[in-house]
Amino acid sequence: MDPLSASGILAQFLLRFLPVWVALALTFGLSIPFKRRLGLYGKLFDSPVGMIGFFLVMFWVYTAVFASLIVTHDPLDQIARLKNAWPGAAVPPGEQGYPWYIFGGDSLARDVFSRMVKGAQLVLVIAPAATAVAYTVGITLGLPAGYYGGRSDGVLTFLANLVLAFPVILLFYLLVTPAIRQTGLPMWFAGFMFLIPIAFVVVLINSRFHTQPPKRNLYAGIALVIGLWLYAGAAFDADPLGIVSLDANKLNIFVAVVFVNSPTVFRIVRGLTLDIKSRDYVAAAQTRGEGPWYIMMWEILPNARGPLIVDFCLRIGYTTILLGTLGFFGLGFSPESPDWGSTINAGRKLLSIYPYPAFVPALALMSMVLGLNLLADGLREESLRD
Amino acid sequence: MLKFLVRRLALMLLTALCLTFVVFALTNLHPNLVKLAKTQASARMTDDQVVNWLQLNGYSDPLLVRYGEWLGVVPGWTGTNPETGKPMGRCVNPNAPTAPAPRYCGVVQGDWGTSTVFKQPVSQVVGVRLAATGWLMLWVLIVMIPTSLVIGILAGMREGSRLDRVLSTVSIASTATPEYVSGVVLIVLFGSTVMGFTPLFKHWGLLHEGTLLKGSAASALDGLTFDNFALPVATIALYGIGYIARMTRASMTEVMTAQYIRTARLKGVSFAQVVLRHALRNALIAPFTVIMLQIPWLLNGVVITETLFNYKGFGWALVSAAEGNDIELLLGCSVVAVVIVLLTQLISDIGYVYLNPRIRLS
Numbered sequence: 001m002d003p004l005s006a007s008g009i010l011a012q013f014l015l016r017f018l019p020v021w022v023a024l025a026l027t028f029g030l031s032i033p034f035k036r037r038l039g040l041y042g043k044l045f046d047s048p049v050g051m052i053g054f055f056l057v058m059f060w061v062y063t064a065v066f067a068s069l070i071v072t073h074d075p076l077d078q079i080a081r082l083k084n085a086w087p088g089a090a091v092p093p094g095e096q097g098y099p100w101y102i103f104g105g106d107s108l109a110r111d112v113f114s115r116m117v118k119g120a121q122l123v124l125v126i127a128p129a130a131t132a133v134a135y136t137v138g139i140t141l142g143l144p145a146g147y148y149g150g151r152s153d154g155v156l157t158f159l160a161n162l163v164l165a166f167p168v169i170l171l172f173y174l175l176v177t178p179a180i181r182q183t184g185l186p187m188w189f190a191g192f193m194f195l196i197p198i199a200f201v202v203v204l205i206n207s208r209f210h211t212q213p214p215k216r217n218l219y220a221g222i223a224l225v226i227g228l229w230l231y232a233g234a235a236f237d238a239d240p241l242g243i244v245s246l247d248a249n250k251l252n253i254f255v256a257v258v259f260v261n262s263p264t265v266f267r268i269v270r271g272l273t274l275d276i277k278s279r280d281y282v283a284a285a286q287t288r289g290e291g292p293w294y295i296m297m298w299e300i301l302p303n304a305r306g307p308l309i310v311d312f313c314l315r316i317g318y319t320t321i322l323l324g325t326l327g328f329f330g331l332g333f334s335p336e337s338p339d340w341g342s343t344i345n346a347g348r349k350l351l352s353i354y355p356y357p358a359f360v361p362a363l364a365l366m367s368m369v370l371g372l373n374l375l376a377d378g379l380r381e382e383s384l385r386d
Numbered sequence: 387m388l389k390f391l392v393r394r395l396a397l398m399l400l401t402a403l404c405l406t407f408v409v410f411a412l413t414n415l416h417p418n419l420v421k422l423a424k425t426q427a428s429a430r431m432t433d434d435q436v437v438n439w440l441q442l443n444g445y446s447d448p449l450l451v452r453y454g455e456w457l458g459v460v461p462g463w464t465g466t467n468p469e470t471g472k473p474m475g476r477c478v479n480p481n482a483p484t485a486p487a488p489r490y491c492g493v494v495q496g497d498w499g500t501s502t503v504f505k506q507p508v509s510q511v512v513g514v515r516l517a518a519t520g521w522l523m524l525w526v527l528i529v530m531i532p533t534s535l536v537i538g539i540l541a542g543m544r545e546g547s548r549l550d551r552v553l554s555t556v557s558i559a560s561t562a563t564p565e566y567v568s569g570v571v572l573i574v575l576f577g578s579t580v581m582g583f584t585p586l587f588k589h590w591g592l593l594h595e596g597t598l599l600k601g602s603a604a605s606a607l608d609g610l611t612f613d614n615f616a617l618p619v620a621t622i623a624l625y626g627i628g629y630i631a632r633m634t635r636a637s638m639t640e641v642m643t644a645q646y647i648r649t650a651r652l653k654g655v656s657f658a659q660v661v662l663r664h665a666l667r668n669a670l671i672a673p674f675t676v677i678m679l680q681i682p683w684l685l686n687g688v689v690i691t692e693t694l695f696n697y698k699g700f701g702w703a704l705v706s707a708a709e710g711n712d713i714e715l716l717l718g719c720s721v722v723a724v725v726i727v728l729l730t731q732l733i734s735d736i737g738y739v740y741l742n743p744r745i746r747l748s
Contacts, residue, residue: 049555158397158400158401161401162401162404162405164727165401165405165723165724165727165728166405166720166723166724167682167685167686167689167704167720167723168686169686169689169690169701169704169705170409170704170708170716170719170720170723173705173708173709174408174409174412174413174708175412177418178417179415179417179418179421180412180415180417182417183415183416183417317562321564324564324566324567325564325566325690328566328690328693329693329705341566344566344567344570345566347570348570348694351570351573351574351577351578351601352573352577352578352579352580352597352601353578353579353580354580355573355574355578355580355581355582358570358574359570359571359574359581362566362567362570362571363567363571365564365567366562366563366567366571369562369563369564370558370559370562370563372562373558373559373561373562374555374558377554377558
């Protein structure tokens, strides 16, 4: 095979992403006609900025979903003659599989394109999940802190400010190390931290349905079973069904990222609660005799959703940046991991001579975070409109 | 005002104490100490030798006692060197072991300890590296503040205009680009021999050798030039510009809808005059706070950028200390970091009150 020309590279690139284009076309084709009936999600399609952001985000989501269809080579396979190869380099005759390295080869002769795609999968699993856990932690602590105030609020705020006073990178260097993993600290930390989402859901259900015990028991029971199953798998790698598992490295990363993110969420939720708790509908609920957790979970939280949804989008982007930072400093991820931060780190040594291995994941990370930021901006604009 | 300052300073002290204790506890976990022993003495030590080494060098006392030693409220450990029979200890000068040594030597006494990676006093390492980073920060601020304010004001003076849309998108793009990405992109564009502008300029005959700008700032320690410093400065500034510009824009759009601006316009004052003389002063109060609060964030960028561009400043020292588990240097670095964070917060609070007479400190 001959090496690809510039237009050939573009054509092959577009062709490989065919499943993503089809899925994107379906998403947009189905959403736009019904946008009036889809609430905030539908309104997104009224704002060009929001639509571009949504496009970029969904592009990476579908890339992660269809990653095994898109990759051209195994992300760990090496073809020695394609070490530091230029984009579009042809695989030498005799080798099996796809005939080109679309975006060239890295310093270990692996396919840059496939590693970028596999990296998307890794980022898109960890970043939203870690952000969601950070959110439940921040909400569960921030709501009572803002609602009750007093000494516990003072202590929690001090702790949040303490974590925020740490330079993030120092925190990562202290928390994401083999030494820490040896002590088992991340596991116990996760054991505590992952209980909070379960407690959150159970309290949410209980505060709503505690007057109807059969219904409450059913819903809380379902939530507990699912929650504890995920808990066993995620925190202790002990899922009886063997579906959910998180190895020690990833657990360590996950815990560190949640730990860095939750104090900010806590501060946002606390501030919103302080603002909302003086509203009339909260006073009405208090007069009705509703319990404090009902007021927090079902009166205050739904009314704080606008800023929280916007911040959630931004925060997934920020978490992606944090994961990249971890990879960039070679912390946590195994050296051959295809995540974007690690590949940028591996490629930066030869950056001025062989730019592609670092350039491609850098652009990928940038486009995804940009998409999330634009999406958040579109959501903010549309939710402020009415 | 005085009461406020005293309370804030006390809180600052408490935060610094808690923070350094956490750093101390985490760096003194047993596996970390084993690593330290192996890097300091020899990599092929047996477990017994490691325990011995730790005991001999004062690492085996209880954690709280040793934290007290570092603080200078507990007497430093002492012992004798089994090989030479001379006294050893925290406060003993290793070059003159028989000289009389003070009982306490910690932060309270002004002794920040010795770096195990650089083999120098911590205060000296931190001082030298902080000065190098100071230059970097100075240029970042010189570039970042005017650029972001101009972008924010231009975008905010006519909300919804095409200029506003373009500039807002640019600011979003810049906040979405972390330093390790923009650094890579900038090096590829300006500092690569095979891609970006350098081959183009060579083709046009404008450049004969080397690259347009240097992709490494290692030579900047001997002398700052545009060549070796432009890319790191741009890398850090780029991430901050977007955020400050967006805050400035928000503040500017709010001011532009105020009654007194409309009055001024109706009086017949020209638009440029309204922006420059009426709106600007009030619109710049919020960005001042944002800029001050952005400085601790820059610290993060500094660590990444110094690693990427191989500039041996504070961030580089922090990374070296963390990689070598250099306990006392890490503690020194975290104290510097926490002081920067809390001091900028304090300045932003006080400055806000000073700039905006409608608000009082409570």
